[in-house]
Structures are given as structure tokens and as C-alpha cells.
Amino acid sequence: xxxxxxxxxxxxxxxxxxxxxxxxxAPGTVEQWDSLRHMNLVLxxxxxxxxxxxxxxxxxxxxxxxxxxxxxxxxxxxx
Amino acid sequence: MRELxxxxxxxxxxxxxxxxxxxxxxxxxxxNVVMSQLGEVLEFSLRRQGIKAEVTLGEYDNIVQDxxxxxxxxxxxxxxEAANLVEGLHVAADTLSDQEIxxxxxxVEGEVSLVLENLKHVPLVLFNxxxxxxxxxxxxxxxxxxxxxxxxxxxxxxxxxxxxxIVGLDKILAKVGLDAATNFRQFQSAKALYSIxxxxxxxxxxxxxxxxxTGRGRKVLVLDCDNTLWGGIxxxxxxxxxxxxxxxxxxxxxREVQCLLRGLKQRGVLLALCSKNNPEDVDGVLSCHPDMVxxxxxxxxxxxxxxxxxxxxxxxxxxxxLGLDSFVFLDDSAFELGLVxxxxxxxxCFKVPxxxxxxxxxxxxxxxxxxxxxxxxxxxxxxxxxRQEWARRDASVxxxxxxxxxxxxxxxxxxxxxAAVSVQRAAQMTQKTNQFNLTTRRYTESDIxxxxxDNYSIATFAASDRYGDxxxxxxxxxxxxxxxxxxxxxxxxxSCRVLGRNLERVFFDxxxxxxxxxxxxxxxxxYFRTAKNDQVSGFYDTMGLRLVSESADRRxxxxxxxxDYQPCGIxxxxxxxxxx
Numbered sequence: 001x002x003x004x005x006x007x008x009x010x011x012x013x014x015x016x017x018x019x020x021x022x023x024x025x026a027p028g029t030v031e032q033w034d035s036l037r038h039m040n041l042v043l044x045x046x047x048x049x050x051x052x053x054x055x056x057x058x059x060x061x062x063x064x065x066x067x068x069x070x071x072x073x074x075x076x077x078x079x
Numbered sequence: 080m081r082e083l084x085x086x087x088x089x090x091x092x093x094x095x096x097x098x099x100x101x102x103x104x105x106x107x108x109x110x111n112v113v114m115s116q117l118g119e120v121l122e123f124s125l126r127r128q129g130i131k132a133e134v135t136l137g138e139y140d141n142i143v144q145d146x147x148x149x150x151x152x153x154x155x156x157x158x159x160e161a162a163n164l165v166e167g168l169h170v171a172a173d174t175l176s177d178q179e180i181x182x183x184x185x186x187v188e189g190e191v192s193l194v195l196e197n198l199k200h201v202p203l204v205l206f207n208x209x210x211x212x213x214x215x216x217x218x219x220x221x222x223x224x225x226x227x228x229x230x231x232x233x234x235x236x237x238x239x240x241x242x243x244x245i246v247g248l249d250k251i252l253a254k255v256g257l258d259a260a261t262n263f264r265q266f267q268s269a270k271a272l273y274s275i276x277x278x279x280x281x282x283x284x285x286x287x288x289x290x291x292x293t294g295r296g297r298k299v300l301v302l303d304c305d306n307t308l309w310g311g312i313x314x315x316x317x318x319x320x321x322x323x324x325x326x327x328x329x330x331x332x333x334r335e336v337q338c339l340l341r342g343l344k345q346r347g348v349l350l351a352l353c354s355k356n357n358p359e360d361v362d363g364v365l366s367c368h369p370d371m372v373x374x375x376x377x378x379x380x381x382x383x384x385x386x387x388x389x390x391x392x393x394x395x396x397x398x399x400x401l402g403l404d405s406f407v408f409l410d411d412s413a414f415e416l417g418l419v420x421x422x423x424x425x426x427x428c429f430k431v432p433x434x435x436x437x438x439x440x441x442x443x444x445x446x447x448x449x450x451x452x453x454x455x456x457x458x459x460x461x462x463x464x465x466r467q468e469w470a471r472r473d474a475s476v477x478x479x480x481x482x483x484x485x486x487x488x489x490x491x492x493x494x495x496x497x498a499a500v501s502v503q504r505a506a507q508m509t510q511k512t513n514q515f516n517l518t519t520r521r522y523t524e525s526d527i528x529x530x531x532x533d534n535y536s537i538a539t540f541a542a543s544d545r546y547g548d549x550x551x552x553x554x555x556x557x558x559x560x561x562x563x564x565x566x567x568x569x570x571x572x573x574s575c576r577v578l579g580r581n582l583e584r585v586f587f588d589x590x591x592x593x594x595x596x597x598x599x600x601x602x603x604x605x606y607f608r609t610a611k612n613d614q615v616s617g618f619y620d621t622m623g624l625r626l627v628s629e630s631a632d633r634r635x636x637x638x639x640x641x642x643d644y645q646p647c648g649i650x651x652x653x654x655x656x657x658x659x
Contacts, residue, residue, distance in 0.1 A: 008086070009086045011090070012086035012087070012089040012090040013086060013089060015089070015093060035269070036113070036115055036269075039265060039268075039269050039271065040085070040115070040116060043085060043116075043262075043265075043275055044084070044085045044086040044089075047084050047085055047086070047275070048084060048086060055264055058264075058268075
């Protein structure tokens with residue numbers, strides 16, 4: 001399940017319990033989600049899903065729903 | 080570690096951090112580029128080896144200041160990126176004049192000297208060789224950035240000390256590939272030049288240095304014979320048909336492998352044989368076969384019999400008085416390796432590759448298991464010393480009592496005090512000795528030098544008997560108190576090679592004697608329990624010191640006054656002294 005895998009990666013990168021992450025996960029709601037960890041999150045997601053985000057996409061990945069949307073697009077287009 | 084994903088490394092790192100016992104092994108990471116991921120990967124790699132590492136990141140681009148701040152740490156990694164010596168140097172370098180480059184070089188050389196000087200007491204320092212490869216790989220002529228790096232590296236080579244290791248970044252870049260090693264998207268947005276793949280490879284590359292610094296370097300390589308040292312099976316093909324010469328390409332590979340193995344022996348690695356063969360057949364090859372590179376004298380022990388290899392390796396560990404975690408085992412048979420892996424999980428196992436041409440590369444990478452940061456004369460002669468030990472053990476069965484036997488050995492110790500002490504050997508002993516070690520304090524050469532110049536007294540002893548020389552195998556460090564006439568034993572240790580001969584008792588007698596002559600009236604001593612030194616928990620009791628306090632991990636002793644001390648009365652060990 002794509003969403004579960006995203007949460008699992010977030011949990012590892014931010015060091016927060018899976019139970020504390022939900023649809024509303026964003027830098028505003030997750031204290032540990034700072035700019036440094038955002039970079040780590042991008043790398044970890046790329047590794048987990050075997051994709052590569054376009055440069056201008058990375059700044060857009062600022063909440064769980066946006067991340068999920070971008071990933072589904074990338075996976076579907078087979079990148 | 081290559082197979083693990085970054086998110087898995089992060090998760091597992093946290094679990095290990097919570098579960099490892101003991102005090103933290105503090106590592107500081109200083110850099111002028113963003114290196115946060117390296118900290119986590121390094122922690123994970125050390126923690127899964129049982130080292131409770133905690134990595135602290137220095138302030139971004141504050142290497143000089145931080146070298147002052149972190150100099151009490153256990154280990155330091157300095158990741159000084161040439162491309163960022165000044166902002167955007169990787170593109171600006173080509174526009175600078177020779178003068179400007181030279182001025183920059185001088186400034187950085189000064190900073191490098193200061194950093195190395197600040198860090199000289201840190202037990203382990205990893206300092207990257209300056210590299211421009213990421214930006215200069217397409218150049219035919221060395222551009223200014225590459226030239227700058229060359230110049231800085233010359234400074235580095237000249238000033239680095241034994242506990243400071245210069246890491247060849249280019250080697251790691253070559254292994255990973257420049258494309259896979261860099262992430263320019265990250266570099267542009269966040270000054271993080273290197274990919275996670277590179278960082279994983281970097282950590283794998285430097286890991287042996289940490290293992291050696293924490294006493295975990297391995298010491299013995301156990302080798303099979305058939306299809307490991309030569310092509311073919313001796314018992315079936317016969318001496319004339321086994322391959323290790325230039326007649327066939329397979330033979331050539333085995334010959335190369337034997338040459339590499341002999342090189343390892345030269346570096347201080349102990350080689351042992353463990354083979355299912357008739358001993359006479361193997362001895363025949365070792366002594367007479369013209370193509371054999373390794374000879375009988377190169378092996379510290381041989382277990383050539385029809386017993387299972389796990390039993391044989393266990394016996395080797397006992398014979399050599401070393402833990403199983405000091406052993407590496409190389410065999411061509413998945414069956415033999417499987418058995419040893421199952422029965423003796425502390426032994427590291429390697430298999431001869433199916434693609435024979437890759438075999439020499441495997442030996443080269445295996446060499447990293449045995450990394451030591453310094454080479455002394457003792458290292459080169461180690462095999463001989465262990466072989467001499469064999470000769471002694473053979474003789475021991477003929478004697479009625481242990482004392483009888485010890486008396487017949489003609490034991491001698493030579494004690495060196497102060498200026499007569501070999502600083503390099505003294506430091507090495509504090510780092511490598513785990514069993515007969517009362518306080519397990521680890522020191523570098525600069526620590527020893529500092530103590531010699533300060534309010535300390537240091538003595539080492541070298542031992543020998545009629546079978547040969549053991550080399551320098553014992554050490555005592557005495558700290559003098561602020562009060563006159565008070566001293567305490569900071570360190571007392573002895574190599575496991577010379578256990579069971581009462582050398583330590585005679586050494587201790589002479590220590591107490593000397594302190595008494597200096598006017599010391601009160602001597603303190605401590606025992607700190609570790610996983611490996613249980614055998615000396617009662618040593619000071621045996622020597623007649625009074626136990627003043629005791630807890631689960633520690634015992635404190637007192638000897639007062641020193642005239643009350645009763646020497647052990649052992650008359651069969653001859654003592655000479657130097658530097659008194």
C-alpha cells in the first residue's frame with residue numbers, strides 16, 4: 001500500500017511513532033519535519049519507490065497528500 | 080550495508096541506540112558541507128558491531144573552532160570539502176589568479192595545522208584527503224582546484240600523526256562511480272554534495288579504523304588447503320597435479336593469493352591451517368613443493384586432521400589464547416563455512432569465489448578485517464613469537480610440577496623506566512590488551528609522551544626465556560598525587576602471550592620497591608570490570624593489597640605503608656632494569 005509505505009518512511013526519517021502520523025502530516029504538524037529532514041525524506045522516498053522527483057517538484061512535497069499524489073503519478077508513468 | 084535502504088538504516092539505528100549497554104562512544108563529525116546523513120549511517124554501522132556510537136555534528140563550516148570544542152571525544156571525522164573552502168570555489172577556482180590561489184592555500188594550510196594540533200590527543204581521527212575529482216574528472220590538465228588539493232595534501236601528509244588516518248576519498252569515489260556518488264540537486268539547494276550511496280561506501284571504507292581503535296580488530300586467518308591455497312584436492316590429485324604454478328591460469332591465481340597471504344603475515348596477521356587431509360601429505364607440500372609460496376614457518380599453527388573444523392577452530396582459539404572474535408575463516412566449501420557459521424558465530428567467514436579470477440580481490444578486501452593503525456617490530460615478528468610458544472608448550476608435558484617447568488625456562492624480564500620506554504609500543508599495548516588489564520584505559524602515543532613529561536611514572540617490561548624472545552609485553556602507569564608520598568596505579572597490563580609465568584608478580588614487586596625507594600607511603604589501585612578481564616579481578620588481592628571498597632563493576636585497593644608489602648619470593652625469574 002503506497003500510503004503505508006510513505007508513513008513507514010516518514011516514521012523512520014522523522015523518528016516519530018507511526019501512530020502520530022496521519023493524512024494531515026506536514027511541516028506545520030510534525031515538529032521534526034524541518035528543512036534538513038525534508039531533504040532526507042525526499043531521498044528516502046526516492047529509494048523506497050525507485051523514482052526520482054523532478055527538481056521543481058521537491059518544494060511542492062510539503063504535506064502527506066501532496067507526496068502521495070506525486071508518487072502515484074510517478075509510479076503510474078513508470079519513471 | 081549497501082543493500083539496506085536509508086529509512087531502514089535510520090529505524091534500525093534508533094533501535095540499536097536504545098538497546099546497547101555501556102557508555103557512549105562519542106564521535107564528532109566536522110564538515111564544511113552538509114553531512115547530516117553521514118552521522119546516522121556511521122552510527123548504525125558502528126552500533127551493529129556493538130559499539131555504542133553517538134555522532135555529534137559540528138557546526139556547519141566551523142571546522143577550526145570545533146576542533147577545539149570536540150577534542151575530548153573518542154573519535155573525530157573531518158570532512159573538509161575542497162569545493163567549499165570558500166563559497167563556490169568549485170566554479171570560482173578557474174577565475175582566480177595564481178596569487179589568490181596561493182594565498183588561499185596558505186590560509187588553509189595554517190588551518191589544517193591548527194586542527195591537527197588541536198586533535199592530536201584524540202584516539203582516532205579520520206581526515207579526508209582533499210579531492211577535486213568530482214569537478215575535475217574531465218580535465219586533461221590539472222586545473223587550479225586540483226592543484227590546490229595537491230598542495231594541501233602535501234601539508235597533510237607531513238603533519239599527520241599515527242592515530243590520524245588520511246582517508247583517500249578518490250578511492251571511494253572510484254568504487255561508487257562519480258555519478259552515483261553525487262547529488263547535484265541536493266548540492267545546489269542544500270550544500271549536500273554526496274549521495275547516500277557514497278556515504279554508505281565511505282562508512283564501509285573507514286569502519287576497520289573504528290574496529291581497531293575499540294579493540295575489535297581481528298588477528299588470525301584460518302585457511303583451508305584444497306581449492307583454497309591450491310587448485311585441486313591433494314588427497315585425490317596428488318602432489319604433482321595440484322595447481323599453484325604458472326602452468327595454468329588457475330594455478331597462477333592461487334600463486335597470487337598465496338603471495339597476498341604472505342603479505343598479510345608480514346603485516347602481523349597470524350595464519351593458521353585447518354584442512355581435512357593427512358598431515359604428512361600437507362607437510363610434504365609445505366616443505367617440498369617448488370610452487371608453494373607459503374611455507375611451514377609462515378603458519379602459527381596447523382590443524383590437519385579429519386575432525387570437524389568448528390572443533391579445530393575452537394581448539395586453535397584455546398591454543399593461541401585468543402577469543403573467537405579474533406578469527407577469520409576462509410574455505411572453498413559452503414558446507415564447511417556453514418558449519419563454522421552455525422557453531423561459531425563470532426568467527427567471520429569468507430568463501431573462495433566461484434569466479435576464480437576474483438579470488439585475489441577477495442583477499443585484498445579481507446585484509447581490512449585485520450587493520451591496525453601502527454606497525455611495530457613486534458607486529459612483523461608475531462608469527463615467530465607464537466611459534467616459539469608452541470615449542471614451550473611441547474616441553475611442558477615432561478615436568479612434574481608447573482613450578483618445576485617454569486624454573487626450567489630460564490625466564491628473564493627487562494624493565495624499562497621513563498625515557499627508556501618505547502612510546503609506540505606502550506600506546507599500542509594500552510589499545511590492544513583486553514584480558515590482563517586492570518583498568519582498560521586506552522592511550523595514544525601523544526598521551527604517553529604527555530604523561531612521561533608530567534607527574535607520572537611509566538614502566539614496561541620485555542620478557543624472554545630459553546626458547547626465545549617475547550618482546551615488550553607488560554606496562555604500568557603510575558600517577559603521582561597532589562599530596563606528596565601518594566601514588567596510584569593508573570594502568571597495569573600484560574599481553575596474554577606471557578600469562579601463566581608469574582612475570583606480572585615479579586614486575587609488581589619491582590614497581591612497589593621502586594615506589595618505596597622514591598618515598599611513596601600510600602599506593603592506590605583500581606580494578607574496573609569489563610567483559611574480558613574477569614581473570615584479573617582478584618589480582619591485587621593476591622598481591623596483598625587491602626580491598627577498601629567494592630561494587631559490581633569496580634574494586635578499590637590500598638597499600639599503606641609500602642614497607643608492609645610482601646614480595647612474592649619467586650626466584651626463578653631474572654630481572655634487569657633500565658632508565659631507573
